[in-house]
Amino acid sequence: MAVKPTTEYSEGSIRVLKGLEPVKQRPGMYTRTDNPLHIIQEVLDNAADEALAGHGKKIKVTLHQDGSVSIEDDGRGIPFGLHPEENAPVIELVFTRLHAGGKFDKGKGGAYSFSGGLHGVGVSVTNALALRLEATSYREGKVARLVFAAGDVIEPLTTRASGGAAEGDRKQGTTVRVWPDPKYFESAALPMGELTHLLRSKAVLMPGVSVTLVNEKTRDTQNWLYKGGLRDYLVQTLSADPVIPLFEGEGFADGGHDSFAEGEGAAWAVAFTEDGAPVRESYVNLIPTSNGGTHDSGLRDGLFNAVKGFIELHSLLPKGVKLLPEDVFARANYVLSAKVLDPQFQGQIKERLNSRDAVRLVSNFVRPALELWLNEHVEYGKKLAELAIKAAQTRQRAGQKVEKRKGSGVAVLPGKLTDCESRDIAHNEVFLVEGDSAGGSAKMGRDKECQAILPLRGKVLNTWEVERDRLFANTEIHDIAVAIGVDPHGPNDTPDLSGLRYGKVCILSDADVDGSHIQVLLLTLFFRHFPKLIEAGHVYVARPPLFRVDAPARGKKPASKVYALDEGELQSILDKLRKEGVREGSWTISRFKGLGEMNAEQLWDTTLNPDTRRLLPVQLGEQGFAFTEGLITKLMGKGEAAARRELMELHGDAVEIDV
Secondary structure, three states: OOOOOOOOOOHHHOOOOOOOHHHHHOHHHOOOOOOOHHHHHHHHHHHHHHHHOOOOOEEEEEEOOOOOEEEEEOOOOOOOOEOOOOOOEHHHHHHHOOOOOOOOOOOOOOOOOOOOOOOOOHHHHHHHOEEEEEEEEEEOOEEEEEEEEOOEEEEEEEEEEOOHHHHOOOOOEEEEEEEEOHHHOOOOOOOHHHHHHHHHHHHHHOOOOEEEEEEOOOOEEEEEOOOOHHHHHHHHHOOOOOOOOOEEEEEEOOOOOOOOOOOOEEEEEEEEOOOOOOOEEEEEOOEEOOOOEHHHHHHHHHHHHHHHHHHHHOOOOOOOOOOOHHHHHOOEEEEEEEEOOOOOEOOOOOOOEOOOHHHHHHHHHHHHHHHHHHHHOHHHHHHHHHHHHHHHHHHHHHHHHHHHHHOOOOOOOOOOOEOOOOOOOOOOEEEEEEOHHHHHHHHHHOOOOOEEEEEEOOOOOOOOOOOHHHHHHOHHHHHHHHHHOOOOOOOOOOOOHHHOOOOEEEEEOOOOHHHHHHHHHHHHHHHHHOHHHHHOOOEEEEOOOOEEEEEOOEOOEOOEEEEEOOHHHHHHHHHHHHHOOOOOOOOEEEEOOOHHHOOHHHHHHHHHOOOOOOEEEOOOOOOOHHHHHHHHHHHHOOOOHHHHHHHHHHHOOOOOOOO
16 A cells, blocks of 8 residues: 655745845854854954955944943945946845855955955854844945844945035944844853954954954953054963074065965964963964864975974984974964965854965975075074974884884785875875876875875775675675774674774765765765774865866966866866956867876875875764665665665765755
8 A cells, every 4th residue: 555645745845035034044054053252253354345445443342231242444335326227236045045245246446355255154144143233334425324124124225425524424434233042042141251352353464453352241341452563462372482593574466476465464473382281373364263274284285394494504303313394383373364365264254265276386385495594593493493403303213112012913914905005094094096097196296205006997886785794795895994903893892993003094086076976986885895994084075176177378387277176176277267367269168088197296295195185084964873874775785776765865965964
C-alpha cells in the first residue's frame, strides 16, 4: 500500500528571499552573533574609510543610556540624491540593499581606491539586525535624515538646509545611530574590552585622526590621537623587553611598479622578545584581521629570508642545523598595516585575508628593508640570528625525541611515495594526488623538507561497504594506510596514532566532476575506516584554482598568466587589471581543466605553498556522526539508488551540504 507523503513539494514550495530577508533568516552567515560588536564595526569601518581616503579627521562613538550606539564622522557624508538607475535615494539603497556601496567602484576616479568595506553587505546587515536605525548625512550645505525599523524605512528621507553652528549642524559628515535587536544575539551587551581595543587601533593606524568613545551610562570619555603610529602602539603593548631595538618601516608601490597598483604596500613595527606571549596584530585597509592571513605570511616570509640571508653571509649556522620560517618568527611581536587594492577576505566578518598577492606584496617591501637594517647593525643582527638558531636547535631536539620513542618497526613504505625529509609530524604533510602527471609536477614543486607526495592511479575503491579485513586487497588503499602510518579502525575503536607520519593528510584532485568524485571516495574511506584522523583534525581537502586569466602586456609590465582559486578572486584580478588601465575584454579567462596542466612552479604557487593555498579542514558537522553516516550511506550505499535520487532532486543545485 502506497504511503501518501505528508508534505507536498511543488512550485509553491520554493521561497525566494528578497531585500534583507536572507540576513534575518541566517544572521550567522553575515556577522558574529555572540554580541552586536561586528554590526557596529561595519558602521565604524565606513567612517574609517572616509579618514583613510583623506576626507575626515574625527570619529566619535557614543554609547547611549537607552542601549543604542551612534557613530559620527566628518567625512563627505553619504550621497542622498536619486540613484541614476534605481530611482531611489542613494542613502536608502546603502542601508537596504545587499551588495550596494561605494567600495565596488575601483576604477580611476572611484570613491574609494583602498577600503576595508568590500562585500557591500556591511551597513545593510547592521540595518537588518537593528530594532531602529537613524542615518543623518551632512553634505553640500544640506542635512538629510532617514529612519529605519528592522531594515524597513519608517520615516522617509527628509532634507533641509544646514543651519550651521546655531543648530549644531556640522559642515559635512555622517551620523548613524543604531539600536541592535537583542533577538539576533546571544548577548545584547557590547564587549567593552574589544570595543576600546578596536577604537584605539583605528587611531594608531590613522596618525592624526582623533577617535573618541563617550559612555553616557558611566559618564566616561576616552580619546585616542596618536602621532607616533605603530611603533608607540607596539612599545606600549609589549609585556617583555625586546632583545634588539624595534625594527620598523614602510613601503608602498609607486605608479611605475611592475607588479602592484599605486599605493599598495605595508607599514610595520616588529620587536623580538625571549619570553612572554607574543603581541601580533595585523590590519588590511584599517580592518583588524584577528586570524591573520596572507599579509602576515608575507611579513613572516620577508623576515625569514632576510635573517637567513644574514646568517649565510656571516656563516653563523652550526653544522646540522636547518633553519625554518617558524624559528625566526616564533619570538616576533608585530603590528602590521597593509594596504591592498581589492582585498579578498575569508567570510563576511573579514577575520582573515586570503588575497594571494599580499604575500609577495608585503615580503617584497619587508625583506630588503630588514636586510639593509641588519647589515647596518651587525651586532643586533647576530643577536637575532642567535635567537633563531636556538629555536631551530630546540625544535630539532624535540623531533629526535619523538623518533626514538616510535622505534624502528615500521612497514616498508610504498615505492611511489615521495617522502619528505623532516620527521616533525606537526609540520609534515602528505598530498594524495590524482594522477601520475600531476603527481610528477607536485614532486618537483613541493617543499622537500615537509611535504610528501603519493600519486593515486584512477579512482579509489568505494569502501563504504567493504569489510575492514578486505581493505588491503586494494593496492591504492594499502599504500595510503602504510604511508600515513595508521591502521584502519572504527568510530568506537582506540587506534594507535603514535605511528602517524604526517600532521596533515591532504586530498588533492582536479577542480572538475571527476576530481570531486575522487574527493568523495577518499572522504568515504577516511570517514568509514579512519574516523579518528578526521576527529583529531588531520584530514584536509586542497582547493586548486578554477580559472586562469591571460593578461596582455601593459606599459612596462609583460603579459602574464594569473590563477584564480574561485569567483571572488577572479573578480579581484579583473578589478586590478581595470585599475591598471587594461582595456576591458583584452584579457582571456579560461576555466582550468586540471592539475596536470600546471608546471611545478605554478602548482606550488596556487596549491602547495602554505601561504597562498586554500586548504579546507575536514570536520564533522553540527548534526554529528550518526547524521553524517546516514547521509554518506545515501550517497555511497549500493542499494540506495532511490534515496540517492531523492537527495539529488532536493539538493542537487546546492553548492555544498554541511555534514
